[in-house]
Amino acid sequence: MAAFSIIGREGSVPVHVWAKTLDDKSREQLLNTASLPFVFHHVAAMPDVHAGLGATIGSVIATEGAVIPSAVGVDIGCGMRLARLNFRRGDLDDRAVRAVYEAILRHVPVGMTERRPDAVRHDRTEPFEEGMKSLLDRHPELLERMVSMTWQSQLGSLGAGNHFIELTSDADGVVRVMLHSGSRGVGNVMASRFIGIAREKALGGKVRLPDPALAWFDEGTDDFNDYMDAVNWAQAYAKINREIMMEDVMAAVREVMPWAEISSDEPVVDCHHNYVARETHYGRDVWVTRKGAVHAGRGELGIIPGSMGAASYLVEGLGSEESFMSSAHGAGRTMSRTQAKKVFTVADLKRETAGVVCRHDPGVLDEIPSAYKSIDEVMAQQADLVRPVTVFKQFLCVKG
Template identity: 35%
Template sequence: MKTVIQLKELSKMGYTTDVARSLAINIISRHCKHETKEDVVNVLKNIQEQPQTWLQNETWSKLAEYFCPEPDDETFQVYALKHQNDAAPLKVYGGKHIDTNAKQQMATALALPVALQGALMPDAHGGYGLPIGGVLATNNAVIPYAVGVDIGCRMSLSIFSENEKYVKRYAYQIKEALRDHTHFGMEGSLDYRNEHEVLDRSIFQQTELLRTLQGKAARQLGTSGSGNHFVEFGAIELYENNILQLPAGNYLALLSHSGSRGLGAAVAMYYTQLAMDVCKLPSEAKNLAWLDMNSEAGQEYWMSMTLAGDYAKASHDCIHANLAKALGLQALAKVENHHNFAWRETLQDGREAIVHRKGATPAHKGDAGIIPGSMTSPGYLVSGKGVDAALNSASHGAGRAMSRKKAKESFTNSALKKMLADYGVCLIGGSIEEAPGAYKDIDTIMSAQTELVDVHGKFMPAIVRMNKE
């Protein structure tokens, strides 16, 4: 039975022009014979709100192109890569734990004409453009794919006044709170709307792209993505003379990991394409196309990236506040840090640079951060030592030891359940793609970066909420 959507229904969804309605109806009639009306409506709404993420879709690309903001007409420039002998300097930490693909991607990044310095963290593995765990300083240029698609992806740790026994005593209440006050995955939202000042910022009105994303940002505030994003309760042991200046001992803690959701993804995809249009590079480096910080596009991206980072923080703030309120908990301290972002910083030699940390934790001297392991291994509360050769950075986690595809081929649900039971961990949602065995050993990674961070505490997960893939 064919899916039928009336013209007036399309108009209500924002398809107010004849061109938009004609494109939609033609695609539906040709390609959606076996789709439910609900699924098609969801796709149509998503395309209108986030057209950039559908530009590569074989079925819907023409409709996505119609809704995309038109980039300013700019001339493009062709760049060659530097010879290996002239490439920017690189410092690698824990090189024996890093795959060849990640090292090659980093070498390509260091050959960019704008590259000034690089560092590779011990949890590094291959990504798009810059490897995950790669840090790159550039000269007056920002590379959207060196920031990453999930702009502002970050960690947030709340430490409460209760002790570690709270998790066992109130396990049922914690599970119910996690089910009621967290949401994971691409679609859907919480049963209620969160409020935060970030949604009212005038920046949303400063570009056509941001205007189209404000509604989705409001719906997704306080929710998490898929993949390795999580919200989990557990116990943290704080060491003597810790950076938080709390008494040493065991505390209840809440740790979350997620980013800027659809807002950040749309910004990343739009400006990556724009960068590729104006900055032509050899094929092996095309995903490292940059925007000049003096250009209008560069300034727009920086403004949008900053908003996405603030939005990611706001989402974590909502998650932590909602869960604390539901459980009657009082936070004693909070530690948080981005690991997919770019900052203006000064290098050791005095040069001003744009420092991209894609899957890397800022570790300037005295910076507090949290480096997680897996759902059955510890995470660590750290402070940075401010090592210039590492571009003041550290790992953002244990890092993947195998791809999600390989993990699905290597593990079973029953084996995952047994492992979780052995470690006393309760998992709500989740999948074998995120099985602990898919990750490197966190203690091995921490041993490889002792010169980058000091450890102030150890967090162990107990009740973990993730997306069910």
């Protein structure tokens, strides 16, 4: 018996849905995506699926000869990084946890903040200089949109929204650092510009779209090539961004525990969940866009975080071809950020994050656990996609 259900429209590829429930907007978006002429074989919808901008968050879209910029989204390369440390939860008392929290805030720029000019990591930005220059030569308008920030000073910063840095512990008390971030403002600028170009050309052409946000670039065109250059640049930037943050978090931890190190007992895991890559599926070379989904090849380690205050999972992929070797990327929202801020109070947030050192203010109400699906239900619905390796829960959470 298949672990997924199938929905579809006549003349479109089917949609394989791992979620037990699917809201009307997500259903419509998935069917719209599946109707595009270049979508290959089927669309896969993960258990954490929820409505996005045009393309559905938690969807996996294989395409031939085209890519959809808005399906990749505005946080190109957003993803997770996880590292096991060499000590246990019991080694940190409450005062030490609070001290680590404050130290992280000193070491890692969060929210809309950037690094001071004297703190820019030029040794890490240098490899990106040539690629950025090439993009700006072809698209000088990008520079105008980046006046208020510099990509160099944002490298190694967290950002806002659902991005976070957490210290977690598992059933044995083993401590891990887990962080979630992407390509920051520069990725947003690039993505927004190319999404705009695709939409402008679609509206000015003869192609009828079910949703203007699903405008695409045809492979082989200058726009396609420029967009893929930008995507590859931003995906590499996002990974280095997480790498630097992990280094800085460790420096913060060592202010309190000088002996702290990343353990060699477990590999450091880093995975994108908003990206596009060239892959082979069903015997064909295709472009695979994962919009809120993790690559889950057989034996491959991945990270699936729960909401703030809930458990998270280190998983091993099972290599399901039906999901294009993919899995959910998290719990998935049950309501919009705006709705969450209307429905819940700071008192609700404090209750739902009891035992976690974190922010308790209106600015993070939209991240309350009740605004997300149950991560345990998500995991149960994708038992054919990944195998849990370790379950852990945060005791410290830094939000932007």
